[in-house]
Amino acid sequence: MNNSIISCNTTFVVLKLNPTDMISRALTSSSTTLCLVFLIYLCFSPSSSGNPNNFLKRGSYLSVEDDSDLLISSDNTFTCGFYGVGKNAYYFSIWFTSSKEKTVAWMANRDKPVNGKGSKVSFLRDGAFVLTNVDGSITWETNTRTTDAQTAELLDNGNLVLKDSSLKVLWQSFDFPSDTLLPHQHFTKSNKLTSRLGGGNYGTGYFSFFFDTDNVLRLIYDGPDISNVYWPNVDFDAFGNGRTNFNSTRIAMLNGTGWFSSSDRLSFRASDSSFGIKRRLTMDYDGNLRLYSLNMVSGLWTITWEAVMQLCSVHGLCGRNGICVYTPKPKCSCPPGYEMADPSNWNKGCRPMFSRICSLQYPQQVKFVKLPHVDFYGFDSSFSIGISLESCKKKCLEDCRCKAFSYRLTGEGRCFTKVELFNGYTSPNFPGDLYLKLPMHIQTSEAIILNGSNHTCKSNESTMLIGLSSSSMSETRGKSARWVYLYSFAAVVGAIEMLFIGLCWWFLFRHGIPSTMEEGYRLLSHQFRKFSYMELKKATKNFEEEMGSGASGIVFKGVLVDDRVVAVKKLGDSYLTEEVFWAEANIIGKINHMNLVRMLGFCLEHKHRLLVYEYVQNRSLDKHLFSGNVIGWKERFKIALGTAKGLAYLHHECLEWVIHCDVKPENILLDGDFEPKISDFGLAKLSQRDCNNNEMSRIRGTKGYIAPEWALNLPVTAKVDVYSYGVVILELVKGIRLSHWVVQDGDEQETELTRFIKVVRGKMQGGEVAWVNDTVDTRLNGEFNLIQAEKMIEIGICCVDENRNKRPTMDSIVQALLQCEDS
Known part of the structure; x- marks a missing residue:
């Protein structure tokens, strides 16, 4: 492809020449001097923006078998060609040239990959841009047949366009986004960003970002079983979510600084908002809409904004009967009595390991298992307010369709009976519990009550349900023999571990710790640690300088042995046990943000409860x-x-x-x-x-x-x-x-x-x-x-x-x- 479009005196000429021919012809033109200067600059300047590979002319093609058959934008930001996935699947795509994983920005045939041999994309002489498979069958094509389409060009903004002889755009990839929106790409009522399936499968997924019929931008799960909008907050109307549904233009755009604005008043900005950064807004396969910025040095992407802060709020994420659990990252699980329908695909959710019976006819053959702070959003067969837990249980027993009921502790009892179990999630902030209806013969473990009160979540190390395996979290049956082997194996591993620790102790403390390692240990210990009471008493000069006091305790200024100035808070009487206080202090100590005072450690001796914070010099x-x-x-x-x-x-x-x-x-x-x-x-x-x-x-x-x-x-x-x-x-x-x-x-x-x-x-x-x-x-x-x-x-x-x-x-x-x- 040695195609170039050259402008001389505002007249556009399409040439297929080498640089020498271009100069010689320019010398014989009527604008010799102007064209000569321009052509020398175009062909030989190292900073030239021209790139002979960003055009494809009518009658040409790109082959899947030739790795050099590519269209590259003049600034080298984007590449267009065949993107290989797996052993022999190829997609005609546009990707970011400098990204480490060749991140795809657009795909033509995401649901119909072509073969690695014989496939090609052709710019036919009738104006059509056509993707054909090895057998010659058409997999994808543009709507430009019988037009004057002359050139295909990959622009610097990632837009693939087809132009006629007057340079009018007849077709553009920006009008047909897949899962990504690029800066300056208009997003309208006729567009939709749809996620891929994930796991290396670029096929059309179940999550979409789109303009709804009421003119509001939304995220929706549209799966094989249900279709649910989940963002913005479904409990509020457009106004309650800070949107408007009165503007029917339905248009939005992401600009070059990372600022997204829409006709429904949705507006957000990248955390690194500025010019010169390559960005993309992508509907990810996990159901979250995220804005990314590219680090040109490492080729890696950084998330600079995301729509859903708590991923378990995404509907359909774990399929039918599945529950989204933070451990601490979001993972899918199956409730007691259920197992994964497809071990390789959570979209298919969980299936029951029992045959259902009518609880109305056989109430003595069913039981309810309590899952604390668990809910399944939607599919309520009934709703009652001001009733007791037993009355709610009775409503579910009297309904053969009822699979569970949710009972919320919101001042007055609220009862929701469920005929289907979709959109399951667990959150310590959810003010209620789910009671799962199961046959009496199903063996289940009791659900763990989440540690802590309503205003903070459980420890990162806790698991929501007992008896759930770490891989699928769905195993609820087992034989006692398995446990015998498991305990035996654990005992052997424990013995080996203790021996290893003993050898390490002997080596380190009998032979001395290398100075570099010792320094590393010292730095680590300073991040968050347990202080002794005498250490803090000395640091504060016997709690001499009081900085302030409040309902929780008194704060004193102190200086540690390493000369760090700290604030030491003496807490009042606490009823927490030492174990719980230690665990909770460690959790708080791991919380780190520039707008939060850093906790450096704590003291726990007898009745003494002290917290050590960084010192902030400008007071409150x-x-x-x-x-x-x-x-x-x-x-x-x-x-x-x-x-x-x-x-x-x-x-x-x-x-x-x-x-x-x-x-x-x-x-x-x-x-x-x-x-x-x-x-x-x-x-x-x-x-x-x-x-x-x-x-x-x-x-x-x-x-x-x-x-x-x-x-x-x-x-x-x-x-x-x-x-x-x-x-x-x-x-x-x-x-x-x-x-x-x-x-x-x-x-x-x-x-x-x-x-x-x-x-x-x-x-x-x-x-x-x-x-x-x-x-x-x-x-x-x-x-x-x-x-x-x-x-x-x-x-x-x-x-x-x-x-x-x-x-x-x-x-x-x-x-x-x-x-x-x-x-």
Whole structure:
């Protein structure tokens, strides 16, 4: 393919010449000088953007048997040709040239791979672009027959286009995406991103990203058994999810900086937002939509945004009867009495290992197995509220179709009977349990009650169900002989391991540890460790310098033997056993985020319970916000965004799903650059302050930051932190305490927050132009970002809504703030 398109004096000429012929003909043209200069630059300049391999002209073809038959974009970003999978399957594809695994951006024949011999893609003389298999049968073709299509070109943006003689685009791959959207590629109502099947199979999968009929972008599982939308949150309408369904244009696009915007108001930005980075938005085979950025040095991809924070929320992920479990990564499992339908494919779910009987006719032959914090979304045959657990069980017994029932502990009993078991997942935040109906003769193990209270997840090492194997997690039967062999084998392995440890100890401590290894051990031990009480007593000079105190304990400043400055918190009385405290402290110590105060270790001796944190020099937010030292708007916005990122990490990314339960300015510390660091997360668990406890004084920080559901004795979710964050972000805007109570109209009292929101809403509804200026802290003298202030006020008001279902999630707050970060 030595095809080049050359422009001289705005006239386009198609040539098939070598460089010498090109120059000689240019010398005899009417524009000798201009063309000569241009052609020399084109053909010989090392920085030339021209690439003779990015064109294919009419009448030419690419063969699967010739590895050099490729179209390469002029900037070398994309390559188009035959992409081999397995031994003899090939797809006509476009992929990223510099990615390590040749990541595919587009496929023409994803469901019909061609043979490795004799297959080719041809640009026929009638204008059609055709992919044929070894037997000559057409596998795929464009709709350009009987057109004036003259050239096929792979553009620098990854778009394969067919053009006529006037350079008009007659067909483009951008109109037919497979599972990936590229920057500047329009996504419309006629497009859809559909996942591949996974496991090396590029065939059309079950998960799709598309514009629904109500103009809203959604993710859907469309499998062989069911079809379910699962994103955005199906419990809310378009408005509740921050979208709109009034704009019927249905168009979206990802730009070059990593910013995605849509007509339904869906908008998000890559965490590394900037120009010059190669990106892709891909509907992955696990049902999550992710934005990736390419590291040009390593050729590897980094996730810079994803739609679903908790993967078990994806519907259909584990097939019929399957349950998604975090161990700590999401894995599929089968409930007791079930086994994998196909050991190589979780999409086919689990099948029962028994024949069903009608519980109405034979109630004595069935039983119920409790699966804590497990639910199967949808397929409810009945719903009842305000009934007891026994009454719910009776409803399922009286229905032959009922396979299980879910009973939710949300103040008043809620009963859901299930006729099908799809979309199974387990989460310690789910306020209920599933009761699986099984024949009495099926032998099952009891389900483990998840450790900890409702506001944090189980330890990474725990497993949800006893008796589930690590590979399929579906084995519920076995013979006693197997256990004898298993225990014997374990004993032998244990003995060998103990011998090995003994030899290592003898070698290391009798012969000395090499200095390099010793240094490595020292560095590791400094990451997170157990301190002695005397060590911390010496570090704090007998707890001399008190930095602050609160409901959970007193904080002292200390200096460790390696000269690190730390903050040591003395916790109050705790009823936790030493084993539980140790386990939970280790879990919290593994949590790491730039906007969370790092825990360095703990002390556990007799009744002493101490936690050791990194020292944050600029003290807490309240010392700056409510004092004479006025902090500027730039710092306030940074604090709002950083605090949101820290809470979003705890709620959505952290494997422990920690709910803080005590968000307030006193618990937001500021480093030297005024970057916020949230402190005291996880203390609700370590101090055994149960989130359902009616004794409010044990669970609140400062009166006024507590969400209404505390007083209503409702199960506590992450939305309590959202409420508290809303108070904090409004205080950042206004610069005063909004948690104080004030006297209004005589003896009637209301919070400063309530009065503030009334005033702001009144000005907004009254159409006052300067309502934002009237709301922002007057001490700033008008020096603030109007767009950021308006967004922060809107977010704050949404966060403190009494209806927790109307409050946004922390990850959506982060995205909203990021959109106006550079305003």
